[in-house]
Amino acid sequence: MLNILTYGESILTEKANEITEFDQSLQRLIEEMHEAMQRDHGIGLAAPQVGTSKRLFIVGIDDEPLRVFINPHIVASSQETTELEEGCLSFPGLYFTVVRPLAVDIEAVDMHGKPFRISADGLLARVIQHEYDHLDGILFVDRVSPSKRKRALTHYGRMLKM
Numbered sequence: 001m002l003n004i005l006t007y008g009e010s011i012l013t014e015k016a017n018e019i020t021e022f023d024q025s026l027q028r029l030i031e032e033m034h035e036a037m038q039r040d041h042g043i044g045l046a047a048p049q050v051g052t053s054k055r056l057f058i059v060g061i062d063d064e065p066l067r068v069f070i071n072p073h074i075v076a077s078s079q080e081t082t083e084l085e086e087g088c089l090s091f092p093g094l095y096f097t098v099v100r101p102l103a104v105d106i107e108a109v110d111m112h113g114k115p116f117r118i119s120a121d122g123l124l125a126r127v128i129q130h131e132y133d134h135l136d137g138i139l140f141v142d143r144v145s146p147s148k149r150k151r152a153l154t155h156y157g158r159m160l161k162m
Helices: 024-039 122-135 146-161
Strands: 044-046 056-059 067-077 081-087 095-101 103-109 115-121
Touching: 024 044, 024 056, 044 122, 056 122, 067 122, 081 122, 095 122, 103 122, 115 122
Parallel strands: none
Antiparallel strands: 044 056, 056 067, 067 103, 081 095, 103 115
16 A cells, blocks of 8 residues: 655655557556555546656546546646636645646646647646646646745644644
């Protein structure tokens, strides 16, 4: 069973490595990530959050089928942005309003190595951007102003001591 790493683990701030092998171990990693995401009531999870430096994330919103993004690239973002509250499984209990593009186009490969491209908007676009950031070592608190970030990390530190 995979555990989700929390803020302070160095892998969360490092750029993840490209995936080159599409084998049973990758399939097993995806299944274990899905279990961990469901266990912690998330809607997205990136491989670095479970201690694996791989360019892989999954998205599971409501009753939709699980989406797997391997070696993804956001190829277009809308000019229009939206502000919504976000949380992160690596910052349990911490929520912040983050500004992100309303829509994105992303290219990736699936778990079998087959390339695909999708256009996403709304919640799916937001989750894709959030998880994509994890692959580049960017945390959602990095997307708020420096003063809000400082307050967030101070608050998070206090929460951990409780």
